[in-house]
Amino acid sequence: MRLETERLTLRSWEERDRAPLASILGDPEVRRFYPSALTPEQAGAQLDFAMERQAAVGVHFGAAELRSTGRLVGLIGLAWIPDETRDAIPGRPAVEIGWQFDKSLWGQGLAPEGARAWLEHGFDALGLSEIVAFTFRGNLPSQRVMTKIGMTRDPAGDFEHPRLPPGHPLRPHVLYRISRA
Numbered sequence: 001m002r003l004e005t006e007r008l009t010l011r012s013w014e015e016r017d018r019a020p021l022a023s024i025l026g027d028p029e030v031r032r033f034y035p036s037a038l039t040p041e042q043a044g045a046q047l048d049f050a051m052e053r054q055a056a057v058g059v060h061f062g063a064a065e066l067r068s069t070g071r072l073v074g075l076i077g078l079a080w081i082p083d084e085t086r087d088a089i090p091g092r093p094a095v096e097i098g099w100q101f102d103k104s105l106w107g108q109g110l111a112p113e114g115a116r117a118w119l120e121h122g123f124d125a126l127g128l129s130e131i132v133a134f135t136f137r138g139n140l141p142s143q144r145v146m147t148k149i150g151m152t153r154d155p156a157g158d159f160e161h162p163r164l165p166p167g168h169p170l171r172p173h174v175l176y177r178i179s180r181a
């Protein structure tokens, strides 16, 4: 699995990604809209899970590498939404798009650039009819990316994330959708 954009290579995970991914996901600022930053062990488990999913179902959030340097700068891609989460979202959407980037590169439009390539792949190569994105309602940077790539907020799709306990401040989520043109 490999996609090229102007500045990014989007590809499957490799063993050499383990340390740089742990550094990105271990950053409390990158993780400020998640329950916690990840330890290297937790980031490694996430990498293992992503590799397994990519092997089993073809896609999962993948690696984003800067073409100019070969450096891993984030994770981005499409993923099949787990049943527990689907059940909490009106309409039970199937596939989401998501992203997390190294904060030293924020503000350069890299996430939308990578996301546009993933949307095109999802609609044209995978034949998906709809892709959604969701995030904590206070995560405005991520919602900006959703808007930039042509997604539309669906207020009827707001939901409480089932993987967080009732009353957790990060539990309220907003939903954005985009359908194949």
Ligand SMILES: CC(C)(COP(=O)(O)OP(=O)(O)OC[C@H]1O[C@@H](n2cnc3c(N)ncnc32)[C@H](O)[C@@H]1OP(=O)(O)O)[C@@H](O)C(=O)NCCC(=O)NCCS
Pocket: 029, 030, 031, 033, 098, 099, 100, 101, 102, 105, 106, 107, 108, 109, 110, 111, 112, 134, 135, 136, 139, 140, 141, 142, 144, 145, 148
């Ligand atoms: C969301 C994220 C991937 C955006 O990536 P990006 O490549 O910076 O995207 P953009 O350059 O298009 O910037 C998007 C918005 O981020 C915000 N932003 C930009 N630079 C920023 C910075 N240094 N600090 C905080 N926010 C910033 C701006 O609101 C920007 O919108 P604008 O272009 O209208 O000003 C990135 O902020 C990130 O990794 N955040 C932490 C992980 C996360 O929350 N992931 C989403 C979970 S659903």
